[in-house]
Amino acid sequence: xxxxxxxxxxxxANLDRDRLTMALGTMWRIRAFEExxxxxxxxxxxxxxxxxxxxxxxxxxxxCLNLRRDDLLLSTHRGHGHTLAKGADALAMMxxxxxxxxxxxxxxxxxxxxxxxxxxxxGANGVVAANITIAAGAAHSMRLxxxxxxxxxxxxxxxxxxxxxxxxxNWAKVFDLPVxxxxxxxxxxxxxxxxxxxxxxxxxxxxxxxGIPAVAVDGNDVVAVDAAARAAxxxxxSGAGPQLLHCKxxxxxxxxxxxxxxxxxxxxxxxxxxxxxxxxxADTLVADGAAPAVLDEERARAYAELEDIFAAARDTAWPxxxxxxxxxxxxxDPRERAY
Amino acid sequence: xHKLTYxxxxxRALIEEMRRDPRVWALGEDLGRGGVFxxxxxxxxxxxxxxxxxxxISEACIMGAxxxxxxxxxxxxxxxxxxxxxxxxxxxxxxxxxKARFMFGGQMRVPLVVREPVGMWRSSAAQxxxxxxxxxxxxxGLVVVAPSTPADNLGLLKSAIRADDPVVYLEHKALWPLEGxxxxxxxxxxxxxxxxxxxxxxxxxxxxxxxRHASLKAAEALAKQGIEAEVxxxxxxxxWDRDAVFASVEKTGRLLVxxxxxxxxxxxxxxxxxxxxxxxxxxxxxxxxLGAPRIPVAYAPPLEDMARVTPDRITEAxxxxxxxxxxx
Ligand SMILES: Cc1ncc(C[n+]2csc(CCOP(=O)(O)OP(=O)(O)O)c2C)c(N)n1
Ligand SMILES: [Mg+2]
Numbered sequence: 001x002x003x004x005x006x007x008x009x010x011x012x013a014n015l016d017r018d019r020l021t022m023a024l025g026t027m028w029r030i031r032a033f034e035e036x037x038x039x040x041x042x043x044x045x046x047x048x049x050x051x052x053x054x055x056x057x058x059x060x061x062x063x064c065l066n067l068r069r070d071d072l073l074l075s076t077h078r079g080h081g082h083t084l085a086k087g088a089d090a091l092a093m094m095x096x097x098x099x100x101x102x103x104x105x106x107x108x109x110x111x112x113x114x115x116x117x118x119x120x121x122x123g124a125n126g127v128v129a130a131n132i133t134i135a136a137g138a139a140h141s142m143r144l145x146x147x148x149x150x151x152x153x154x155x156x157x158x159x160x161x162x163x164x165x166x167x168x169x170n171w172a173k174v175f176d177l178p179v180x181x182x183x184x185x186x187x188x189x190x191x192x193x194x195x196x197x198x199x200x201x202x203x204x205x206x207x208x209x210x211g212i213p214a215v216a217v218d219g220n221d222v223v224a225v226d227a228a229a230r231a232a233x234x235x236x237x238s239g240a241g242p243q244l245l246h247c248k249x250x251x252x253x254x255x256x257x258x259x260x261x262x263x264x265x266x267x268x269x270x271x272x273x274x275x276x277x278x279x280x281x282a283d284t285l286v287a288d289g290a291a292p293a294v295l296d297e298e299r300a301r302a303y304a305e306l307e308d309i310f311a312a313a314r315d316t317a318w319p320x321x322x323x324x325x326x327x328x329x330x331x332x333d334p335r336e337r338a339y
Numbered sequence: 340x341h342k343l344t345y346x347x348x349x350x351r352a353l354i355e356e357m358r359r360d361p362r363v364w365a366l367g368e369d370l371g372r373g374g375v376f377x378x379x380x381x382x383x384x385x386x387x388x389x390x391x392x393x394x395x396i397s398e399a400c401i402m403g404a405x406x407x408x409x410x411x412x413x414x415x416x417x418x419x420x421x422x423x424x425x426x427x428x429x430x431x432x433x434x435x436x437x438k439a440r441f442m443f444g445g446q447m448r449v450p451l452v453v454r455e456p457v458g459m460w461r462s463s464a465a466q467x468x469x470x471x472x473x474x475x476x477x478x479x480g481l482v483v484v485a486p487s488t489p490a491d492n493l494g495l496l497k498s499a500i501r502a503d504d505p506v507v508y509l510e511h512k513a514l515w516p517l518e519g520x521x522x523x524x525x526x527x528x529x530x531x532x533x534x535x536x537x538x539x540x541x542x543x544x545x546x547x548x549x550x551r552h553a554s555l556k557a558a559e560a561l562a563k564q565g566i567e568a569e570v571x572x573x574x575x576x577x578x579w580d581r582d583a584v585f586a587s588v589e590k591t592g593r594l595l596v597x598x599x600x601x602x603x604x605x606x607x608x609x610x611x612x613x614x615x616x617x618x619x620x621x622x623x624x625x626x627x628x629l630g631a632p633r634i635p636v637a638y639a640p641p642l643e644d645m646a647r648v649t650p651d652r653i654t655e656a657x658x659x660x661x662x663x664x665x666x667x
Binding site for chain 2: 072074103104105106107108109113115116117122123125126127130132133134135136137138139140141142143144145163164167168170171174175326327328329330331332334337
């Protein structure tokens with residue numbers, strides 16, 4: 001459909017510095033967006049529940065680096081990073097968080113229901129694992145339409161204990177669909193350590209038991225995520241059927257902005273802070289010869305952009321209240337009849 | 340006009356719509372062999388396995404996949420086999436299909452039809468006999484349709500497939516073999532429009548699905564007793580045809596709602612309340628609902644019958660309303 005906007009991949013030991021600098025910029029934008037979302041919630045601007053993805057940016061950036069604009073992506077309640085990395089407009093997203101006019105969904109969805117169909121982002125989801133079957137269907141639809149767009153479905157480590165995980169993966173394999181499943185494993189499902197609630201060796205083994213090739217990767221190493229995602233996506237594009245990527249990462253904040261995460265050992269958080277995906281990539285690039293000043297520019301640009309966006313979103317009006325009645329249904333449209 | 344069964348009419352509707360629109364496809368268990376009741380017989384041969392998709396026993400994924408497919412440019416017709424099994428896919432229908440268009444600010448629509456065979460049928464017992472239409476009428480975003488005749492199963496299913504909304508399409512299992520006249524050419528029945536199945540001056544029976552036929556039988560018995568019942572078959576439950584119902588009750592002054600479902604919190608309550616609110620001054624007797632008692636459907640026929648709304652029960656209820664009012 002749209003012109004492909006694929007970035008050429010660097011391979012092997014030779015780092016593709018432009019590509020990774022781009023990834024760095026994406027990660028800084030996500031970090032800045034999330035930090036401002038957290039601040040916005042403290043100030044009463046962002047409403048409802050906000051699930052920050054601080055610390056998990058390498059998954060979003062590394063996976064989406066390998067996607068075309070018209071490829072399809074389904075995300076979770078913790079979806080800001082994925083959505084930004086897929087190319088959604090950050091101001092529209094921030095407006096959506098603030099419930100304002102011009103939000104991605106006109107202020108009707110909020111953080112957990114951000115979608116931007118123009119960039120193939122088919123939605124975050126407020127229901128854990130629900131996006132997995134929808135992703136299978138989107139891929140099924142692309143097959144029926146003869147399209148070469150692939151579908152990527154990102155879900156958490158908690159999602160693998162819901163039925164739709166089995167149903168969706170089985171479906172994708174049975175129909176041999178072009179889907180990449182990405183398990184963004186941040187160790188926790190809300191306030192619970194997922195391993196304490198998960199029998200067996202975990203997501204990759206479950207996928208492999210269905211004949212779906214699975215690869216585990218350090219989810220805080222964007223170079224590794226990029227390489228693994230590229231390989232998996234190449235396989236998906238070449239018709240090898242569904243693939244799964246298990247990205248091991250960590251949620252630096254609480255589950256939501258309201259969660260102080262006191263159930264975690266502070267030493268655990270500190271250990272993961274040392275593995276910050278953005279700092280790691282910057283170190284890698286500097287070691288490869290990149291100028292630190294150039295990398296700092298990525299950071300400065302991201303924060304400057306997002307600060308402006310924050311202010312613009314704050315200064316945007318509420319949506320017209322008529323919107324509460326529109327986009328519901330054509331037959332039995334509540335604008336004509338709501339009772 | 341020629342004769343078709345209710346089942347064949349539904350089959351014809353799908354064939355015609357799949358021929359008309361290559362984006363239409365069907366998915367569900369056992370469809371490759373014609374589906375559990377034979378509604379899809381021969382379709383896999385006609386359209387190929389990609390468009391008549393045989394699926395795993397994964398109701399959540401059948402519905403979820405249909406949502407993903409409908410959001411991305413195809414028009415899935417979902418087969419749920421028994422409406423009871425659709426309960427395994429309630430999140431996908433209620434939280435996803437019904438809400439996606441709204442939540443995402445109208446960026447897309449979810450044009451899918453979910454066929455859910457309902458109702459009591461041959462000692463099918465508690466998990467294969469339910470009529471849960473009121474659950475769906477409660478959900479913003481959904482259209483709910485319950486055809487009762489072969490012609491309507493043709494015309495309503497075609498309209499449902501053409502609709503851009505998610506449509507819950509409730510066929511009644513006991514009606515599969517029912518024969519009736521069906522137009523030969525293109526036949527579309529508009530959604531949201533009731534059918535006055537029988538005219539009468541003394542009372543209005545509002546009903547849908549298989550209860551149309553029980554109500555018509557009751558109306559014949561009532562006619563022998565000098566009571567002329569008007570039978571209004573809603574056909575679409577949301578949006579239901581309020582104008583047709585109100586016009587009929589204005590004329591007759593009496594409303595009896597007849598439903599196969601459990602009466603408590605059934606859709607009949609919505610009709611009864613709407614009429615009571617709007618037309619209380621025209622009513623010659625209180626509105627009345629007839630439906631199943633709040634018991635699961637049993638297996639043994641004499642027990643199963645305890646949940647059944649029969650023509651006799653309808654006749655009795657209607658007569659009591661008319662006689663009582665005359666005595667006042
Ligand atoms: C079906 C369902 N059950 C429970 C919840 C509440 N809930 C929201 S997020 C969450 C934890 C999910 O954990 P995981 O899948 O690992 O994602 P993470 O939050 O770690 O990104 C829970 C239980 C929900 N949204 N949906
Ligand atoms: Mg998790």
